[in-house]
Amino acid sequence: MSTLTSLPAWSALAEHAEEIKATHLRTLFADDPQRAERYLAEAAGLQLDFSKNRINDLTLTLLAQLAEESGLTKKVQAMFSGEAINHTENRSVLHTALRSSSSTPLMVEGKDIRQEIAATLVKMEAFVDAVHRGEWRGYTDKPFTDIVSIGIGGSFLGPKIMAESLKPYWHKGLRCHYVANVDGTAISEKLKQVDPETTLFIMSSKSFTTQETLTNTLTARDWFLAKGAPDKAIGQHFVAVTSNVPAAVQFGIDEENIFPMWDWVGGRYSMWSAIGLPIALQIGFGQFRQLLEGAEKMDQHFQSAPLERNLPMLMGLLAVWYTNFFDSASHVILSYDHYLRGLPAYIQQLDMESNGKGTNDQGDGVDYHTGPVIWGGEGTNGQHAYHQLLHQGSGIIPADFILPLNSHNPLGRHHAMLAANCFGQTQALMSGKTLEEARRELEQKGMAADAIDALAPHKVMPGNKPSNTLLMNKLTPATLGALVALYEHRTFVQGAIWQINSFDQWGVELGKVLGNSILDDLESDTPKLDQDASTARLITIFRKREI
Incomplete structure (x- = not known):
């Protein structure tokens, strides 16, 4: 038996789970008229309705006890203070410092990293403004019209999905293209869309040796030169985000066009750093600042709010609840906003790369499940596909529904219909349809008794399927920043409970x-x-x- 499973709270939760499995969500709502109001928490422009979970007050009490016995609060403090909690690589984990407005020195290996962060932001802002004003131009003196961002993993997925999510804020006249796959087709198709005279390339690789990224960058350089550009123009058209300055300079990139990366920022947490340069170019640096500010508000909430009102802690502990006490092997993210269609893939990398571990902090194999499969997509599309599994499948798949209350494109009834679909799905998952209700429905349609006997069992939906609903007034850089930070901290909470290192890979x-x-x-x-x-x-x- 591991340290975790021997905790008193773990045993109590296992016993409690067997009791609550016999209780339907319909009953929980019927027995507590104030449940929807009590199980609602908000922070940083987000509202979390967690009332449709298979929990009661005792569940929350026991989960809080598990958090205390696991030392969750101390682990949170250790992360924010810069302790080397990534113990297998002896590194601090300070992506939160990238979006902090604090001026209090934060020392890592004898350096105040806040000064380095501030200097990098100033450099990013100057670069973005120069490109937007047309002061930074291509070698034929034409302003840039296209950005090709080359990276992989977090260096690719974060900028791409965040920029796509914020399309209403895009800077006019500038298009961003993203390349990660080493498949030659990926970069070939992107290069067909751009003009070498007006294209800026951003190469993002901490080591400047990542195979896929370096190969794609070399291909881009060869294409650029083959189209007639002189060697000296590489410095105008290629910039890098890396910690390996000599390699970037040898490649032909001017040292002043190299933006720093640090060991204390993991790739999947790096969009807040200069890795986010494509985001800032796409939406403007002022909006990028708002993205950081929204995330910082969630950081502050995570550190200060009591557990029962703390969004990341609630969501993280609920994920542990279903993974370890309901044998749930996956978790679905459903975005009811077209701009957020890529978010499930981002959270998939964030969660599964962080918590897909089978060895605990002491180096022992775990005897409990970690890291469920994260998947999902646009909610409305999923309703006509995989939602079938959610409603009538034999397992438990917890779901997160994400909906902005206002649309950037309010057309007639569209947004009301979107919201109705979102809320209707959560209700259907919760309540289901009994055999009696299915029979009554068919009787009202005038179906014969023998036909009803044959069909009704197939129309039964057990319900009692858990979900969270996350709402925001509108999708903005600030609310998106808060949303991403929420899932970052949710991921950390799970790893802290499971006693694994969420920051190596x-x-x-x-x-x-x-x-x-x-x-x-x-x-x-x-x-x-x-x-x-x-x-x-x-x-x-x-x-x-x-x-």
Whole structure:
């Protein structure tokens, strides 16, 4: 038995779960007329309705006890204070410092990182303003019309999805394109859309050696030069976000066009840093500041609010509740806003890369589930597809519904219909449809008794399926910043309870190492073929392909 599962609160929750599984959400609402009002919390422009969860006051009390016994509050303080909580890499975890307005020194390895952060923001702002005003131009003296952002993982997904989410705030006359996949088709299709004379390339790689990113950047440079640009123009058209300044300079990028990265910022948490440069170029630096400010408000709430009103703690503990006591293997994110259609993929990387671990902080294998599969998409589209599984599948899949109360594009009844779909789905998941209700519905349609007997069981939906509903007045840079920070902290809460390191990613690293070894065999005249039999055979097939 592990340290976690031996905690008194864990045992109490296991016993309590067996009791509450026998209680339907319909009953919980019927027994507590104030439930919807009591189980509502808000912060930083977001409202969380968590009343449609399979919980009662005792559940929350026991989850709070689990948080206390797990040392959650101390772990939160350790993160914000700069302790090296990423213990496998001996690094601090300070993405929150990137959006902090505090002037209190925050020392990491003898340096006040607040000064470095402030200087980087000033540099970013000057660069963004110069591009927007047309002062930073291409080598033929034409203003830039296109940005090609090259990265992978958090260096790609964060900027792309945040920029897409904030399309109403885009700077006119400037388009951003994002490339991550090493598949040559990805960058080829992007380069077909741009003009070398008016295109700015941003290469984002902490090491400046990330295979996919470096390969795509070299391809972009070759294309740029092949289109007639002189070598000296690389400095005008290529900038980098990296900690490896010498490599970037050797590539041809002017040192003044290199923006810093730090070890205490993980890739999936890096959009708040200079990795967010494409976001700032797309929406303007003033709006980028609002994105930071919204996240900071959620940081402050996370540190100060009592657990029963603390959005990240509530959502994180509820995720633990379903993963470990209801055997829920996945969690669905449903965005009821077209601009937020990419958010589930962002949260998928954030959560699964952080908490997909099977070893605890002491180096022991865990004897409990961690890291459920995160998936989802646009809620309305999902209603005609995978929502079937949510309603009538045999398992429990907790759901988060996300809806802005006001649309950037108010057309007739569209937004009311969107909201009706969102609220109706949460209600259907909660209440379901009994056999008696299904029979009555069919009787009202005049169906024969034998036909009703045959069909009614198939129309039964058990309900009692949990969900959260997250509301905001409108999707803005500030509310988006708060929303992303909310999910960051929710992820951390889960990892803290599970006693795992949410900030390393050794599983990702293994694939990179093996991929490099295989690449050598694919391209060598004398391959070693010293892999397992299956991999060696696949390499042989690839090498013999017809070209």
